[in-house]
Amino acid sequence: MSVTREHSAAPARVRLRRPTTRPVRQEPGGVRRRRGAGAWPYLLAAPTVLGMLYLLVYPLARAVLISLQDFQLRQLIRGNAEFVGLRNYETLLTDERFWQVVRRTFLFMAVNVVLIMLLATLVALLIERLGRRWRLALLSALVLAWAMPVIAATTVFQWLFHSEFGIVNWSLKHLGFSSFDRYPWFAHGPAAFTILVLLIVWQSVPFAAITLYSALTTVPSELYESARIDGASGGRIFRSVTFPMIRPIFMLVFSLEVIWTFKAFVQIWVMTNGGPGDATTILPVYAVQTALSSQRYDLGSAASMVSVLLMAAVLVLYFRQMFRQEGEAL
Amino acid sequence: MSTARLRLRRAPLHAAAVVTIVLCLFPVYWMITTAFKPNRDIQSASPQFLPHTWTLEHFRTAVDADGFALFWRNSILVTLSAVLLALIVALGASFAVARMRWRGRRQFMLLVFVAQMAPWEALIIPVYIISRDTGMLDRLPTLTLVYFMMTLPFTIVVLRGFIAAIPQELEEAAQVDGCTRMRAFRHITFPLLAPGLMATSLFGYVTAWNEFAYANFLIIKHQDSRTLPVWLSSFQNVFGTDWGATMAASTLFALPALVVFLLLQRHVTSGFAAGAVKG
Numbered sequence: 001m002s003v004t005r006e007h008s009a010a011p012a013r014v015r016l017r018r019p020t021t022r023p024v025r026q027e028p029g030g031v032r033r034r035r036g037a038g039a040w041p042y043l044l045a046a047p048t049v050l051g052m053l054y055l056l057v058y059p060l061a062r063a064v065l066i067s068l069q070d071f072q073l074r075q076l077i078r079g080n081a082e083f084v085g086l087r088n089y090e091t092l093l094t095d096e097r098f099w100q101v102v103r104r105t106f107l108f109m110a111v112n113v114v115l116i117m118l119l120a121t122l123v124a125l126l127i128e129r130l131g132r133r134w135r136l137a138l139l140s141a142l143v144l145a146w147a148m149p150v151i152a153a154t155t156v157f158q159w160l161f162h163s164e165f166g167i168v169n170w171s172l173k174h175l176g177f178s179s180f181d182r183y184p185w186f187a188h189g190p191a192a193f194t195i196l197v198l199l200i201v202w203q204s205v206p207f208a209a210i211t212l213y214s215a216l217t218t219v220p221s222e223l224y225e226s227a228r229i230d231g232a233s234g235g236r237i238f239r240s241v242t243f244p245m246i247r248p249i250f251m252l253v254f255s256l257e258v259i260w261t262f263k264a265f266v267q268i269w270v271m272t273n274g275g276p277g278d279a280t281t282i283l284p285v286y287a288v289q290t291a292l293s294s295q296r297y298d299l300g301s302a303a304s305m306v307s308v309l310l311m312a313a314v315l316v317l318y319f320r321q322m323f324r325q326e327g328e329a330l
Numbered sequence: 331m332s333t334a335r336l337r338l339r340r341a342p343l344h345a346a347a348v349v350t351i352v353l354c355l356f357p358v359y360w361m362i363t364t365a366f367k368p369n370r371d372i373q374s375a376s377p378q379f380l381p382h383t384w385t386l387e388h389f390r391t392a393v394d395a396d397g398f399a400l401f402w403r404n405s406i407l408v409t410l411s412a413v414l415l416a417l418i419v420a421l422g423a424s425f426a427v428a429r430m431r432w433r434g435r436r437q438f439m440l441l442v443f444v445a446q447m448a449p450w451e452a453l454i455i456p457v458y459i460i461s462r463d464t465g466m467l468d469r470l471p472t473l474t475l476v477y478f479m480m481t482l483p484f485t486i487v488v489l490r491g492f493i494a495a496i497p498q499e500l501e502e503a504a505q506v507d508g509c510t511r512m513r514a515f516r517h518i519t520f521p522l523l524a525p526g527l528m529a530t531s532l533f534g535y536v537t538a539w540n541e542f543a544y545a546n547f548l549i550i551k552h553q554d555s556r557t558l559p560v561w562l563s564s565f566q567n568v569f570g571t572d573w574g575a576t577m578a579a580s581t582l583f584a585l586p587a588l589v590v591f592l593l594l595q596r597h598v599t600s601g602f603a604a605g606a607v608k609g
Binding site: 040041042043044045047048049051052055056058059060062063066076123126129130134137138139140141142143144145146147148149150151152153154155156157158159160162164165167170202206259262263265266269270284287288291292297300301304305307308311315318319322 | 343344346347350351353354355357358360361364372373374376377419420422423425426427430432434435438441442443444445447448449451452453454455456457458459460462475476478479482486536539540542543546547559562563565566573576577580581583584587588590591592595
C-alpha cells in the first residue's frame with residue numbers, strides 16, 4: 001500500500017499536474033477531427049444534462065419562485081400561491097434574529113476554516129518530514145478519521161462529551177478542572193458550539209491535510225536545497241518557497257472548506273437541532289427550521305437563497321482557482 | 331552515535347505524529363470498544379481504556395432492534411441503484427468528453443463542475459415541495475434520484491480522467507483490425523477501465539450510504555422506508571441511555587465505509603477524491 005506519487009491514480013494527475021505536463025491531451029488533431037462527427041456525443045451527454053435540469057436547475061428555480069410567493073401550509077395543500085415580490089426578503093432582512101443567524105454563520109465558518117487550514121497545513125508538513133513507515137501510519141489514521149460517516153461521528157462525539165460517563169469530562173476532571181465534573185456540554189450555548197467546531201474540524205482536517213500533502217510532494221527538492229544554501233531559515237523557506245508553490249491547491253481546499261461549512265447542517269441538526277436556544281443555528285439550519293418546522297416555506301426558501309448567494313461568492317473564487325489549475329483539461 | 335543524535339532530533343517530529351494519530355483514531359477506537367464493553371464498565375466512574383470483559387450483547391440489541399434489517403435493506407437498495415445509475419450515465423458522458431470532439435464540450439464540463447458544488451443543503455425545501463406535489467414523498471426512488479445526482483458529477487470527473495489515461499491508440503488499432511467502435515470500446519477500453527469503475531463506484535457508494543438530510547426530510551410518514559443514517563440518528567430516542575447499543579449500531583453502520591476507505595487508501599491519499607467525497 002504505497003503512497004508515493006508514482007502510484008497515484010489517473011485523476012490525481014489531472015488534478016495536480018501543471019498544464020504543461022499533460023501527455024494524454026496531445027493527440028494528433030486529425031484523429032480528433034475524424035471522431036468528432038455525428039450526434040453521438042450529444043446522445044451520450046443528454047442523460048446527464050436532463051438529470052441536472054430536473055434535479056438541480058428545476059429545484060433551484062422552484063426555490064427562487066417560492067421565495068417570491070406567499071407560501072405557507074395552506075398554499076402547500078391547496079396550491080395557487082400568491083406572488084408577493086420581495087416581501088419575504090424584506091421580512092427576513094428586517095428581522096433581528098435573522099441577522100444574528102447570519103453573524104453566527106460567519107463566525108462558525110471563520111473559526112472552522114481557520115482551524116482546519118492551520119492544522120491541515122501543519123499535519124501536511126509533518127507527513128512530508130516523516131519516514132516511510134511513520135508516514136504510512138499517519139496517513140492510515142487520517143484516512144480512518146476521514147472515512148467515519150458523519151452520523152456515526154456525531155453520535156460518537158455525543159458519547160465522548162456525555163455529561164456523566166463521557167471520557168472528556170473524566171479526563172478534564174482528572175487534569176484538575178473540577179468544574180467539568182458532570183458538565184452538561186449540550187445545555188450551554190458556547191459549549192455546544194465548541195463541540196460542533198471540534199467535530200467539524202476533526203472530520204475535515206484529514207481531507208485537507210492529505211490534499212495539501214500531495215501538493216507538497218510536487219515541490220521540487222532543488223528549490224529547498226538552493227534556499228538552504230542561501231541560508232534561509234525554516235519559516236522563511238515555508239513563506240518564500242513552499243507556500244507560493246502549494247498556493248493554488250491551498251486556495252482550492254480553502255474555498256472547499258468554506259463551502260462545506262454549510263454541510264455542517266447535518267451534524268448540527270442531529271446533535272443540537274440548532275439549540276440550546278439559538279446558539280448553534282446557522283443559516284441552513286435556520287432555513288429548514290423556518291420552512292419545515294414552522295411551515296413558512298416562503299421565508300425558509302428566501303433564507304436558503306441568501307445562503308446560496310453567499311456560497312456563490314466563494315464558488316467564484318473556487319472556479320477561478322480551478323481554471324488556473326486545469327483550464328486545459330476542460 | 332550519529333544515529334542516536336538523529337533519532338533525538340526527530341523525537342519532536344515523532345511525538346507530533348503520535349499525537350495526531352491518537353487524535354484521529356481515538357473517537358473510532360472509543361466507539362468500537364464501547365460497543366464491546368458490558369454496561370457496568372461503560373457506566374463506571376473510571377473508564378477502561380482497554381475493555382476487561384468483552385460482550386456481544388450490544389450488537390445483539392442493535393441487530394434485534396425494530397426494523398434494523400429493513401433499514402439495512404433500504405440503505406443497500408437505494409445506494410446500489412443510485413451508484414449503478416450514476417455509473418451508467420457517467421460512463422457515456424465521460425466517454426463523450428474524453429474521446430470525442432464536439433461543440434459544447436467545454437460548457438458541458440463546466441456544468442459538471444458546477445453541479446459537483448451544488449448547494450444541496452439549500453435545496454432541501456424545494457425538493458421536499460416538488461416531491462410532495464408529485465406524490466414522491468416517503469418513497470425510496472426519490473432518494474435514489476437525489477443520490478444519483480449527488481454522485482454523478484464526481485463520477486464523470488473521475489471516469490473522464492481514467493478514460494483519458496487509456497491510450498486511444500489501442501482502440502484505434504482494434505478499429506483498424508475491423509472492430510466497430512462499440513466493440514473496440516467494449517473489448518479494449520472497458521476491461522482496462524474496470525479498476526477505475528470499481529474505485530469510483532465505491533466512493534459514490536460511501537457518499538450515498540452516509541447521506542442523512544434528504545433521507546430525513548423526504549421520508550416522513552412511511553417509517554418502513556427509512557434508511558440507516560436516519561435510524562441511527564434516532565437510535566437514542568429508541569434506546570434511551572443504552573450507549574453500548576448505540577455505539578454497536580454506529581459501528582455496524584460505519585464499518586462498510588471504514589473498510590472501503592482502507593481498501594482504497596492508495597487512491598484516497600493521492601488526492602483521488604479531491605472535492606467530491608467528504609466523510
